[in-house]
Amino acid sequence: MVADNLHYHDTTVTTEHKVTKYGHRPCVIWLTGLSGSGKSTVANVLERKLFDLSVKTHLLDGDNVRMGLNRDLGFLPHERKEGIRRVGEVANLFAQSGTVVITAFISPYAEDRQAARDACSQDFLEVFVDTPLEECEARDPKGLYQKARQGLINDFTGVSAPYECPDSDAPDTLRIDTTLMTASECAEVIIERMIKMNIIGAQ
Amino acid sequence: MVADNLHYHDTTVTTEHKVTKYGHRPCVIWLTGLSGSGKSTVANVLERKLFDLSVKTHLLDGDNVRMGLNRDLGFLPHERKEGIRRVGEVANLFAQSGTVVITAFISPYAEDRQAARDACSQDFLEVFVDTPLEECEARDPKGLYQKARQGLINDFTGVSAPYECPDSDAPDTLRIDTTLMTASECAEVIIERMIKMNIIGAQ
Secondary structure (H helix, E strand, O other): OHHHHHOHHHHOOOHHHHHHHHOOOOEEEEEEOOOOOOHHHHHHHHHHHHHHOOOOEEEEEHHHHOOOOOOOOOOOHHHHHHHHHHHHHHHHHHHHOOOEEEEEOOOOOHHHHHHHHHHOOOEEEEEEEOOOHHHHHHHOOOOHHHHHHOOOOOOOEOOOEOOOOOOOOOOOEEEEOOOOOOHHHHHHHHHHHHHHOOOOOOO | OHHHHHOHHHHOOOHHHHHHHHOOOOEEEEEEOOOOOOHHHHHHHHHHHHHHOOOOEEEEEHHHHOOOOOOOOOOOHHHHHHHHHHHHHHHHHHHHOOOEEEEEOOOOOHHHHHHHHHHOOOEEEEEEEOOOHHHHHHHOOOOHHHHHHOOOOOOOEOOOEOOOOOOOOOOOEEEEOOOOOOHHHHHHHHHHHHHHOOOOOOO
16 A cells, blocks of 8 residues: 555546646536526537537536435525526536536526626536526426416526526637527527637537 | 537437446445554455456545545544535546546445445445454554544444444345455455456456
8 A cells, every 4th residue: 555655646547638638628607597498408408419529518407406416405595696606616527527518507697696606616617508588488488487477386486586697708608599599509509609708629 | 500400319428428438347345444454455455456357447545535525524424424424425436437447445334335335336345354453453553543442533433333344145235254365365365356357358
């Protein structure tokens, strides 16, 4: 063990080692937007396209977080804040492992999104999935807006709780409009930005 | 968007897709043992060897979890339990992403280790890094045992808090003895087991 301990630092695999091996840099692609805005759809199409480009990817969304890591949390403001904090920390762990991690959560508060960015030791791109409330409500894929309007759901973002829009002029923020583009086109815009950020090479 | 939605399920990248692309199956390698038992050393050597075999790896340990995901938690029993719960959930997320994730936490309670196993949707190998207390205390790399004996640290595993040994006869548990083997040899034993479990191919 003594000899091994002397070589401890040599044995540690760093993020840079993984960058070299995987052939791309890691980052967090943080999708934010109203319920029904298309975050999950865009996230899935984006992951598929990146995966087909041999990028190491992972998608974090409500499906794999709510019933697991965040299952002790409800929808009270401080619980939502803690939930987003954990997602930010986990996204950072994935990025440290060399992965391009895509998150798809409403994450309505600018402060919480900033905290996720601050927790991240790798590149972080905030993507505002900008779909007007009327359009989200017209789609209402899970019937949640209807329930919120009926008062059956409290603190529903866009109806009875605020959504703080990202500043889409910020250099590390991207705004995509799902009423003008298909999910595939939205994903392509994100990939173009990732190429400009030197996360992946030009295709 | 309508056309995209129709193809939603086609766009989802599953764990199985990643298995096919990466050429190995994911799993959780859960190292447990006393402070100073050599968990981190073995974990680092193991990750290096797997990485050199082109396995997608990630190492979760105190260094990257305590100051981030678990920074709201202290050392009270229910906080330690919650900390290990979160590590188990994050390990599962990494495994779902096709990664071989190695965790190195004391995780002294059998119940908490079982909960981590239960949270895991992929293969899970518990590795008991079995170093006698006297040996850990003689090594005392961080001077923690000395402080614990002086009463400067409360609830210190092995001194003033229990460590529940894994049942090393269980089929999905491995016991390694760091007093008989180097960290490199310990890592090789784990890799042999991973080959038997069909996580990676024979080298």
